[in-house]
Amino acid sequence: MMNMNTESFFDYLRYERNASERTVVKYSCALGLFRQYLDSHCEEMAWESVDRDVINDWIEHEMESGCTARTVCGYLTAVKAFYRFGLKRGLVESDPAHSVEGPKKDKPLPYFVKEKDMNRLLDEIEWGDGIEDVRARTIIILFYETGLRAAELIGLDDQQVDFVNNQIKVTGKRNKQRIVPFGTELRETLKAYIAKRDEELTRQCDALFVDNKGRRMNYGQVRKVVRDGLGLVTTMKKRSPHVLRHSFATAMLNNEAGLESVQKLLGHESIATTEIYTHTTFEQLKKVYTNAHPRA
Numbered sequence: 001m002m003n004m005n006t007e008s009f010f011d012y013l014r015y016e017r018n019a020s021e022r023t024v025v026k027y028s029c030a031l032g033l034f035r036q037y038l039d040s041h042c043e044e045m046a047w048e049s050v051d052r053d054v055i056n057d058w059i060e061h062e063m064e065s066g067c068t069a070r071t072v073c074g075y076l077t078a079v080k081a082f083y084r085f086g087l088k089r090g091l092v093e094s095d096p097a098h099s100v101e102g103p104k105k106d107k108p109l110p111y112f113v114k115e116k117d118m119n120r121l122l123d124e125i126e127w128g129d130g131i132e133d134v135r136a137r138t139i140i141i142l143f144y145e146t147g148l149r150a151a152e153l154i155g156l157d158d159q160q161v162d163f164v165n166n167q168i169k170v171t172g173k174r175n176k177q178r179i180v181p182f183g184t185e186l187r188e189t190l191k192a193y194i195a196k197r198d199e200e201l202t203r204q205c206d207a208l209f210v211d212n213k214g215r216r217m218n219y220g221q222v223r224k225v226v227r228d229g230l231g232l233v234t235t236m237k238k239r240s241p242h243v244l245r246h247s248f249a250t251a252m253l254n255n256e257a258g259l260e261s262v263q264k265l266l267g268h269e270s271i272a273t274t275e276i277y278t279h280t281t282f283e284q285l286k287k288v289y290t291n292a293h294p295r296a
Helices: 006-016 021-041 052-064 069-088 115-124 131-146 150-154 184-200 219-230 241-254 259-266 276-292
Strands: 167-171 177-181
Touching: 006 021, 006 069, 021 052, 021 069, 021 150, 052 069, 052 241, 115 131, 115 241, 131 150, 131 184, 131 219, 131 241, 150 219, 150 241, 177 259, 219 241, 241 259
Parallel strands: none
Antiparallel strands: 167 177
């Protein structure tokens, strides 16, 4: 099977579909952005390896970056056309974009896991003491207690974790750095994981989270850890690392954290991006009101 490439797709648009050069440029821009996302968030994933969850995560990433729903739908149109072309030419076995829906005009409320379900997962579910379970629980706790992006967690090295001051030095988008504090629970969990890791695995790099061969974990591995873990307490279809980032932000605001503080912890450039979580907490408030007030 030949590898998919964008140049053959652009030739197809120009010479077989008679698309305008403007359309080709628009599609080129959209696929370029998608390629950047795959390279930076998914360990340079090949076009042929992309699945529906990856495309959905990319859409969410673009929305969080400040793109409008109309713009993101335009990007998705290009990706859908690209994979239809690949399927038609036998370059992919299936079309991962076929059933993906673009965002509606209003930004969709972010998915998040309720606090009671996260407490059940972390406090009541019985985790094993093997390296896989210890690592999985540590990853989930770190996501939930810090709000890190998947790429930020994957990129962590041991020296970025400061156990004296209980803080992590995070390198975010466009190499911007921020300091994220953490509590006693995460400190003890991280120390236990590191001890288990160093006892059972031989690291091939300085990464905090490594796979069983000692290599830095990739996005697919981390996503599977989160998906399987959240599957123990929720039936939500979307169970990505980003859901835990949303869960962190929602929990902080529900427990009276200031919007600007949450903005800094998440590494958002604009507070408008953080404000979407206030809509989520207001939706919760409306449900409480409706269920509790006798005349609601």
